[in-house]
Amino acid sequence: MIDVKAYIESGILELYVAGQLSEEQNLEVARYAQEYPEIKAEIIEIEKAILALSREAAPGFKPSFDKISQSLSEGDDNNVRSIGGSRILRREYLGWAASFLLAIGTTYLYFQNRELSDRVKGAETEILMMEEQIAEAENSLENSERLLNTIRDKNVVVVALGGQTVSPESYAKAYWNKEESQLFIDAKGLPEPPEGMTYQVWSLKLDPLSPTSVGLLEDFANDDNGIFALSNPNDSQAFGITLEPEGGSEFPTLEQLYVLGKVSS
Amino acid sequence: MRLEELISQFQKKDKKAFGKLYEMYAVNICGVINTIVRNEARAEEICHDVFIKVWDNADRYDPSKGRFFTWILNIARNAAIDELRSKSHKREKLNLSTDFFVGILERPEEDDKRDFDSTRLKKMLGKLKKKCIELIEMLYFRGYTQQDASEVLQIPVGTVKTRNRNCISQLRKNMSAS
Structure with a gap:
Protein backbone atom coordinates (compact mmCIF):
# COMPACT_ATOMS: atom_id res chain seq x y z
CA MET A 1 0.00 0.00 0.00
CA PHE A 65 -8.22 12.49 -42.08
CA ASP A 66 -9.32 11.39 -45.54
CA LYS A 67 -6.02 12.50 -46.95
CA ILE A 68 -4.12 10.63 -44.28
CA SER A 69 -6.34 7.63 -44.62
CA GLN A 70 -5.40 7.32 -48.29
CA SER A 71 -1.72 7.13 -47.44
CA LEU A 72 -2.13 4.43 -44.83
CA SER A 73 -0.73 1.02 -45.47
CA GLU A 74 -3.47 -1.58 -45.52
CA GLY A 75 -4.18 -3.56 -42.40
CA ASP A 76 -4.27 -7.31 -42.68
CA ASP A 77 -7.95 -7.76 -43.29
CA ASN A 78 -7.64 -11.18 -44.79
CA ASN A 79 -5.68 -12.89 -42.08
CA VAL A 80 -8.81 -14.42 -40.68
CA ARG A 81 -9.15 -17.81 -42.27
CA SER A 82 -11.02 -20.84 -41.21
CA ILE A 83 -8.82 -23.60 -40.01
CA GLY A 84 -9.86 -26.90 -41.39
CA GLY A 85 -9.35 -30.20 -39.66
CA SER A 86 -7.24 -31.74 -42.34
CA ARG A 87 -3.51 -31.84 -41.98
CA ILE A 88 -2.86 -30.14 -45.28
CA LEU A 89 -4.96 -27.20 -44.31
CA ARG A 90 -3.29 -26.99 -40.94
CA ARG A 91 0.09 -27.07 -42.57
CA GLU A 92 -1.02 -24.33 -44.89
CA TYR A 93 -2.18 -22.34 -41.91
CA LEU A 94 1.18 -22.87 -40.25
CA GLY A 95 2.88 -21.62 -43.35
CA TRP A 96 0.75 -18.51 -43.33
CA ALA A 97 1.37 -17.96 -39.65
CA ALA A 98 5.08 -18.36 -40.12
CA SER A 99 5.20 -15.91 -43.00
CA PHE A 100 2.99 -13.53 -41.07
CA LEU A 101 5.36 -13.68 -38.12
CA LEU A 102 8.26 -13.22 -40.45
CA ALA A 103 6.57 -10.17 -41.94
CA ILE A 104 6.02 -8.70 -38.48
CA GLY A 105 9.59 -9.46 -37.52
CA THR A 106 10.92 -7.91 -40.70
CA THR A 107 8.76 -4.82 -40.30
CA TYR A 108 9.91 -4.47 -36.73
CA LEU A 109 13.54 -4.80 -37.72
CA TYR A 110 12.99 -2.40 -40.56
CA PHE A 111 11.67 0.29 -38.23
CA GLN A 112 14.31 -0.44 -35.67
CA ASN A 113 16.90 -0.08 -38.38
CA ARG A 114 15.36 3.06 -39.78
CA GLU A 115 15.24 4.68 -36.37
CA LEU A 116 18.84 3.73 -35.68
CA SER A 117 20.09 5.02 -38.99
CA ASP A 118 18.14 8.25 -38.42
CA ARG A 119 19.83 8.63 -35.11
CA VAL A 120 23.25 7.88 -36.59
CA LYS A 121 22.63 10.47 -39.26
CA GLY A 122 21.72 13.03 -36.64
CA ALA A 123 24.84 12.24 -34.62
CA GLU A 124 27.02 12.41 -37.70
CA THR A 125 25.74 15.84 -38.63
CA GLU A 126 26.37 17.00 -35.12
CA ILE A 127 29.93 15.68 -35.18
CA LEU A 128 30.58 17.36 -38.51
CA MET A 129 29.31 20.64 -37.15
CA MET A 130 31.51 20.37 -34.10
CA GLU A 131 34.55 19.47 -36.14
CA GLU A 132 33.96 22.52 -38.28
CA GLN A 133 33.69 24.69 -35.21
CA ILE A 134 36.91 23.28 -33.78
CA ALA A 135 38.74 23.80 -37.05
CA GLU A 136 37.52 27.37 -37.15
CA ALA A 137 38.59 28.02 -33.60
CA GLU A 138 42.02 26.51 -34.22
CA ASN A 139 42.43 28.58 -37.32
CA SER A 140 41.58 31.80 -35.58
CA LEU A 141 43.83 30.90 -32.63
CA GLU A 142 46.70 30.26 -35.02
CA ASN A 143 46.13 33.57 -36.72
CA SER A 144 46.04 35.42 -33.43
CA GLU A 145 49.27 33.76 -32.29
CA ARG A 146 51.00 34.57 -35.52
CA LEU A 147 49.87 38.15 -35.24
CA LEU A 148 50.97 38.43 -31.65
CA ASN A 149 54.42 37.07 -32.50
CA THR A 150 54.74 39.47 -35.40
CA ILE A 151 54.02 42.58 -33.41
CA ARG A 152 56.20 41.38 -30.52
CA ASP A 153 59.23 41.24 -32.80
CA LYS A 154 61.98 43.44 -31.39
CA ASN A 155 62.31 45.36 -34.65
CA VAL A 156 58.73 46.52 -34.49
CA VAL A 157 58.11 50.17 -33.77
CA VAL A 158 54.73 51.01 -32.32
CA VAL A 159 53.17 54.28 -33.44
CA ALA A 160 50.05 55.57 -31.74
CA LEU A 161 47.83 57.47 -34.15
CA GLY A 162 45.59 60.05 -32.47
CA GLY A 163 42.21 61.33 -33.62
CA GLN A 164 42.15 64.55 -35.68
CA THR A 165 39.63 67.40 -36.11
CA VAL A 166 37.19 65.43 -38.25
CA SER A 167 36.93 62.63 -35.70
CA PRO A 168 38.67 63.45 -32.42
CA GLU A 169 37.59 60.26 -30.67
CA SER A 170 39.17 57.99 -33.29
CA TYR A 171 42.46 56.26 -32.71
CA ALA A 172 44.60 53.61 -34.32
CA LYS A 173 47.93 51.93 -33.88
CA ALA A 174 50.65 51.15 -36.38
CA TYR A 175 53.13 48.33 -35.84
CA TRP A 176 55.98 48.86 -38.23
CA ASN A 177 58.76 46.40 -38.88
CA LYS A 178 61.19 48.51 -40.84
CA GLU A 179 63.59 45.62 -41.52
CA GLU A 180 60.90 43.57 -43.18
CA SER A 181 58.87 46.49 -44.55
CA GLN A 182 55.78 45.20 -42.78
CA LEU A 183 53.15 47.53 -41.47
CA PHE A 184 50.20 46.38 -39.35
CA ILE A 185 47.40 48.79 -38.68
CA ASP A 186 45.12 48.14 -35.74
CA ALA A 187 41.99 50.02 -36.82
CA LYS A 188 39.69 48.98 -34.00
CA GLY A 189 39.32 52.61 -32.94
CA LEU A 190 38.10 53.85 -36.33
CA PRO A 191 34.41 54.15 -37.13
CA GLU A 192 33.00 52.01 -39.93
CA PRO A 193 33.48 53.94 -43.19
CA PRO A 194 30.33 55.12 -44.97
CA GLU A 195 29.12 53.34 -48.12
CA GLY A 196 31.45 53.96 -51.07
CA MET A 197 34.32 55.23 -48.90
CA THR A 198 37.44 53.53 -47.65
CA TYR A 199 40.32 54.30 -45.31
CA GLN A 200 43.70 54.92 -46.91
CA VAL A 201 46.98 54.71 -45.01
CA TRP A 202 49.74 57.19 -45.77
CA SER A 203 53.42 57.20 -45.00
CA LEU A 204 54.55 60.77 -44.39
CA LYS A 205 57.81 62.64 -44.65
CA LEU A 206 57.55 65.73 -42.55
CA ASP A 207 59.88 68.36 -43.88
CA PRO A 208 58.61 69.14 -46.45
CA LEU A 209 55.33 67.28 -45.97
CA SER A 210 55.14 64.57 -48.62
CA PRO A 211 52.66 61.70 -48.44
CA THR A 212 53.04 58.27 -50.02
CA SER A 213 50.12 55.86 -50.12
CA VAL A 214 50.78 52.59 -48.27
CA GLY A 215 47.46 50.97 -48.97
CA LEU A 216 43.76 50.70 -48.23
CA LEU A 217 41.96 49.18 -45.25
CA GLU A 218 39.73 47.13 -47.49
CA ASP A 219 36.56 45.28 -46.54
CA PHE A 220 36.62 47.09 -43.23
CA ALA A 221 33.17 46.05 -42.04
CA ASN A 222 33.81 42.33 -42.54
CA ASP A 223 37.27 42.13 -41.09
CA ASP A 224 36.94 40.19 -37.87
CA ASN A 225 39.87 41.44 -35.83
CA GLY A 226 40.30 44.94 -37.25
CA ILE A 227 43.99 44.42 -38.00
CA PHE A 228 45.30 45.01 -41.49
CA ALA A 229 48.66 43.94 -42.91
CA LEU A 230 50.31 46.30 -45.40
CA SER A 231 53.73 46.61 -46.91
CA ASN A 232 55.70 49.79 -46.21
CA PRO A 233 59.15 50.10 -47.79
CA ASN A 234 59.24 53.86 -47.19
CA ASP A 235 61.44 55.70 -44.79
CA SER A 236 58.42 56.96 -42.87
CA GLN A 237 58.48 59.72 -40.30
CA ALA A 238 54.76 59.61 -39.56
CA PHE A 239 51.61 57.71 -40.49
CA GLY A 240 48.19 59.07 -41.23
CA ILE A 241 44.85 57.57 -42.21
CA THR A 242 42.33 59.45 -44.33
CA LEU A 243 38.86 58.63 -45.59
CA GLU A 244 38.84 58.44 -49.40
CA PRO A 245 36.45 57.39 -52.14
CA GLU A 246 36.53 53.64 -52.79
CA GLY A 247 39.69 52.62 -54.61
CA GLY A 248 41.76 55.28 -52.89
CA SER A 249 43.21 58.61 -54.01
CA GLU A 250 46.51 59.75 -55.38
CA PHE A 251 46.83 62.44 -52.71
CA PRO A 252 45.33 62.42 -49.25
CA THR A 253 42.17 64.47 -48.64
CA LEU A 254 43.48 66.31 -45.63
CA GLU A 255 40.03 67.48 -44.47
CA GLN A 256 39.25 63.79 -44.03
CA LEU A 257 42.35 63.00 -41.97
CA TYR A 258 41.08 60.73 -39.18
CA VAL A 259 44.22 59.80 -37.29
CA LEU A 260 47.86 60.84 -37.35
CA GLY A 261 50.97 59.84 -35.43
CA LYS A 262 54.71 60.48 -35.56
CA VAL A 263 57.31 57.75 -35.58
CA SER A 264 59.54 58.37 -32.59
CA SER A 265 63.14 58.28 -33.64
CA MET B 1 -16.19 3.24 -26.84
CA ARG B 2 -13.67 3.58 -24.08
CA LEU B 3 -10.26 5.02 -24.93
CA GLU B 4 -8.53 1.74 -24.09
CA GLU B 5 -10.73 -0.17 -26.50
CA LEU B 6 -10.25 2.40 -29.23
CA ILE B 7 -6.51 2.11 -28.84
CA SER B 8 -6.57 -1.64 -28.89
CA GLN B 9 -8.72 -1.58 -32.05
CA PHE B 10 -6.31 0.88 -33.58
CA GLN B 11 -3.41 -1.42 -32.77
CA LYS B 12 -5.21 -4.07 -34.72
CA LYS B 13 -5.10 -1.67 -37.67
CA ASP B 14 -8.71 -0.63 -37.51
CA LYS B 15 -8.92 2.52 -39.60
CA LYS B 16 -12.17 3.64 -38.03
CA ALA B 17 -10.70 3.54 -34.56
CA PHE B 18 -7.68 5.37 -35.83
CA GLY B 19 -9.96 8.02 -37.31
CA LYS B 20 -11.58 8.58 -33.93
CA LEU B 21 -8.26 8.87 -32.16
CA TYR B 22 -7.18 11.24 -34.89
CA GLU B 23 -10.15 13.50 -34.23
CA MET B 24 -9.31 13.46 -30.53
CA TYR B 25 -5.67 14.44 -30.80
CA ALA B 26 -4.82 15.86 -34.23
CA VAL B 27 -5.43 19.53 -33.42
CA ASN B 28 -3.31 19.23 -30.30
CA ILE B 29 -0.51 17.40 -31.99
CA CYS B 30 -0.45 19.79 -34.95
CA GLY B 31 -0.46 22.59 -32.38
CA VAL B 32 2.57 21.23 -30.57
CA ILE B 33 4.42 20.86 -33.86
CA ASN B 34 3.50 24.42 -34.74
CA THR B 35 4.93 25.76 -31.50
CA ILE B 36 8.23 24.14 -32.47
CA VAL B 37 8.56 24.85 -36.20
CA ARG B 38 6.48 28.05 -36.14
CA ASN B 39 5.39 27.71 -39.71
CA GLU B 40 1.83 26.61 -40.23
CA ALA B 41 2.30 25.12 -43.68
CA ARG B 42 5.30 23.07 -42.60
CA ALA B 43 3.60 22.11 -39.34
CA GLU B 44 0.63 20.75 -41.26
CA GLU B 45 2.87 18.61 -43.47
CA ILE B 46 4.82 17.27 -40.54
CA CYS B 47 1.58 16.58 -38.68
CA HIS B 48 0.36 14.56 -41.65
CA ASP B 49 3.56 12.51 -41.65
CA VAL B 50 3.43 12.04 -37.90
CA PHE B 51 0.03 10.39 -38.01
CA ILE B 52 1.15 8.11 -40.81
CA LYS B 53 4.11 7.15 -38.67
CA VAL B 54 1.75 6.57 -35.76
CA TRP B 55 -0.28 4.20 -37.92
CA ASP B 56 2.75 2.40 -39.26
CA ASN B 57 4.13 1.91 -35.77
CA ALA B 58 0.82 1.07 -34.11
CA ASP B 59 2.08 -2.23 -32.76
CA ARG B 60 4.97 -0.54 -31.00
CA TYR B 61 2.80 1.40 -28.60
CA ASP B 62 2.86 -0.26 -25.20
CA PRO B 63 0.05 0.92 -22.88
CA SER B 64 1.93 -0.25 -19.82
CA LYS B 65 4.69 2.24 -20.53
CA GLY B 66 2.76 5.44 -20.89
CA ARG B 67 -0.28 7.31 -22.09
CA PHE B 68 -1.25 7.08 -25.72
CA PHE B 69 -1.22 10.86 -26.03
CA THR B 70 2.27 10.96 -24.53
CA TRP B 71 3.41 8.42 -27.10
CA ILE B 72 2.12 10.46 -30.06
CA LEU B 73 3.38 13.65 -28.45
CA ASN B 74 6.83 12.14 -28.36
CA ILE B 75 6.74 11.12 -32.03
CA ALA B 76 5.50 14.58 -32.97
CA ARG B 77 8.14 16.42 -30.95
CA ASN B 78 10.91 14.32 -32.47
CA ALA B 79 9.62 14.88 -36.00
CA ALA B 80 9.39 18.63 -35.47
CA ILE B 81 12.81 18.83 -33.89
CA ASP B 82 14.32 16.77 -36.73
CA GLU B 83 12.81 19.23 -39.15
CA LEU B 84 14.45 22.14 -37.38
CA ARG B 85 17.70 20.28 -37.28
CA SER B 86 17.68 19.44 -40.98
CA LYS B 87 16.97 22.81 -42.46
CA SER B 88 19.18 25.87 -42.58
CA HIS B 89 20.17 25.53 -38.97
CA LYS B 90 23.15 23.43 -39.80
CA ARG B 91 25.79 25.82 -38.62
CA GLU B 92 24.09 27.02 -35.51
CA LYS B 93 23.67 25.00 -32.41
CA LEU B 94 20.11 23.77 -32.31
CA ASN B 95 18.40 26.27 -30.12
CA LEU B 96 14.91 25.33 -29.12
CA SER B 97 13.63 28.60 -27.90
CA THR B 98 10.95 28.38 -25.27
CA ASP B 99 9.27 31.69 -25.80
CA PHE B 100 6.22 30.60 -27.78
CA PHE B 101 3.73 30.98 -24.96
CA VAL B 102 5.48 33.83 -23.24
CA GLY B 103 5.61 35.56 -26.63
CA ILE B 104 1.87 35.25 -27.10
CA LEU B 105 1.20 36.58 -23.63
CA GLU B 106 3.45 39.55 -24.12
CA ARG B 107 2.38 40.65 -27.55
CA PRO B 108 -0.03 43.53 -27.96
CA GLU B 109 -3.79 42.89 -28.32
CA GLU B 110 -4.05 44.15 -31.88
CA ASP B 111 -1.66 41.47 -33.16
CA ASP B 112 -3.99 38.81 -31.89
CA LYS B 113 -6.73 38.91 -34.45
CA ARG B 114 -4.36 38.44 -37.33
CA ASP B 115 -3.57 34.78 -36.94
CA PHE B 116 -5.49 33.16 -34.18
CA ASP B 117 -7.46 34.23 -31.21
CA SER B 118 -5.38 33.83 -28.11
CA THR B 119 -7.79 35.23 -25.55
CA ARG B 120 -8.59 31.79 -24.17
CA LEU B 121 -4.94 30.87 -24.09
CA LYS B 122 -4.25 34.10 -22.26
CA LYS B 123 -6.96 33.33 -19.77
CA MET B 124 -5.54 29.88 -19.23
CA LEU B 125 -2.00 31.06 -18.72
CA GLY B 126 -2.89 34.44 -17.32
CA LYS B 127 -2.15 33.92 -13.67
CA LEU B 128 0.83 31.69 -14.25
CA LYS B 129 4.27 33.05 -13.55
CA LYS B 130 6.62 33.35 -16.49
CA LYS B 131 8.87 30.68 -15.00
CA CYS B 132 5.90 28.32 -14.94
CA ILE B 133 5.00 28.94 -18.55
CA GLU B 134 8.58 28.39 -19.61
CA LEU B 135 8.85 25.18 -17.65
CA ILE B 136 5.62 23.78 -19.10
CA GLU B 137 6.77 24.67 -22.59
CA MET B 138 10.11 22.95 -21.99
CA LEU B 139 8.77 19.72 -20.57
CA TYR B 140 5.66 19.20 -22.66
CA PHE B 141 6.24 21.04 -25.90
CA ARG B 142 10.00 20.86 -26.38
CA GLY B 143 10.77 17.48 -24.88
CA TYR B 144 13.36 18.79 -22.44
CA THR B 145 14.25 16.20 -19.83
CA GLN B 146 14.14 17.11 -16.15
CA GLN B 147 17.92 17.31 -16.35
CA ASP B 148 17.82 19.70 -19.35
CA ALA B 149 15.29 21.93 -17.65
CA SER B 150 17.27 21.98 -14.42
CA GLU B 151 20.39 23.06 -16.30
CA VAL B 152 18.68 25.75 -18.32
CA LEU B 153 16.78 27.18 -15.36
CA GLN B 154 19.65 26.54 -12.96
CA ILE B 155 17.50 24.87 -10.35
CA PRO B 156 17.91 21.42 -8.78
CA VAL B 157 16.33 18.47 -10.61
CA GLY B 158 13.98 17.85 -7.69
CA THR B 159 12.73 21.42 -7.90
CA VAL B 160 11.84 20.88 -11.57
CA LYS B 161 9.47 18.13 -10.49
CA THR B 162 7.75 20.02 -7.69
CA ARG B 163 7.63 23.31 -9.54
CA ASN B 164 6.09 21.60 -12.53
CA ARG B 165 3.48 20.04 -10.26
CA ASN B 166 2.59 23.47 -8.86
CA CYS B 167 2.50 25.03 -12.31
CA ILE B 168 0.20 22.37 -13.74
CA SER B 169 -2.04 22.65 -10.67
CA GLN B 170 -2.33 26.38 -11.26
CA LEU B 171 -3.09 25.73 -14.92
CA ARG B 172 -5.88 23.35 -13.93
CA LYS B 173 -7.29 25.91 -11.53
CA ASN B 174 -7.32 28.53 -14.26
CA MET B 175 -9.10 26.12 -16.57
CA SER B 176 -11.85 25.27 -14.15
CA ALA B 177 -12.32 28.95 -13.38
CA SER B 178 -12.80 29.96 -16.98
Missing part, protein backbone atom coordinates in the same frame (compact mmCIF):
# COMPACT_ATOMS: atom_id res chain seq x y z
CA ILE A 2 1.48 3.34 -0.98
CA ASP A 3 0.63 6.79 0.27
CA VAL A 4 -1.48 7.78 -2.72
CA LYS A 5 -1.75 11.43 -1.77
CA ALA A 6 1.99 11.86 -1.31
CA TYR A 7 2.60 10.00 -4.54
CA ILE A 8 0.32 12.37 -6.42
CA GLU A 9 1.81 15.42 -4.72
CA SER A 10 5.35 14.38 -5.66
CA GLY A 11 4.82 15.57 -9.22
CA ILE A 12 5.77 12.26 -10.80
CA LEU A 13 2.42 12.00 -12.63
CA GLU A 14 2.98 15.32 -14.39
CA LEU A 15 6.30 14.01 -15.67
CA TYR A 16 4.62 10.77 -16.69
CA VAL A 17 2.26 12.69 -18.96
CA ALA A 18 5.19 14.70 -20.31
CA GLY A 19 6.91 11.43 -21.21
CA GLN A 20 9.94 12.33 -19.12
CA LEU A 21 10.24 9.28 -16.90
CA SER A 22 12.51 6.29 -17.23
CA GLU A 23 11.13 3.01 -18.53
CA GLU A 24 11.00 1.61 -15.00
CA GLN A 25 9.22 4.63 -13.59
CA ASN A 26 6.72 4.50 -16.44
CA LEU A 27 5.91 0.89 -15.62
CA GLU A 28 5.55 1.76 -11.96
CA VAL A 29 3.16 4.64 -12.61
CA ALA A 30 1.11 2.56 -15.04
CA ARG A 31 0.84 -0.20 -12.46
CA TYR A 32 -0.26 2.17 -9.68
CA ALA A 33 -2.75 3.74 -12.08
CA GLN A 34 -4.32 0.31 -12.49
CA GLU A 35 -4.36 -0.27 -8.75
CA TYR A 36 -5.45 3.13 -7.49
CA PRO A 37 -8.32 4.88 -9.26
CA GLU A 38 -7.30 8.23 -7.72
CA ILE A 39 -3.95 8.03 -9.46
CA LYS A 40 -5.54 7.19 -12.76
CA ALA A 41 -8.05 10.04 -12.38
CA GLU A 42 -5.22 12.45 -11.57
CA ILE A 43 -3.28 11.38 -14.66
CA ILE A 44 -6.34 11.95 -16.83
CA GLU A 45 -6.83 15.42 -15.35
CA ILE A 46 -3.22 16.36 -15.99
CA GLU A 47 -3.49 15.10 -19.54
CA LYS A 48 -6.67 17.14 -19.99
CA ALA A 49 -4.85 20.28 -18.94
CA ILE A 50 -2.06 19.67 -21.43
CA LEU A 51 -4.55 18.78 -24.15
CA ALA A 52 -6.44 22.00 -23.50
CA LEU A 53 -3.25 24.02 -23.55
CA SER A 54 -1.98 22.49 -26.78
CA ARG A 55 -5.41 22.90 -28.35
CA GLU A 56 -5.38 26.59 -27.57
CA ALA A 57 -1.83 26.90 -28.87
CA ALA A 58 -2.87 25.42 -32.19
CA PRO A 59 -4.02 27.70 -34.94
CA GLY A 60 -6.81 25.13 -35.22
CA PHE A 61 -5.82 23.36 -38.36
CA LYS A 62 -5.29 19.72 -38.96
CA PRO A 63 -4.84 17.81 -42.18
CA SER A 64 -8.04 16.07 -43.22
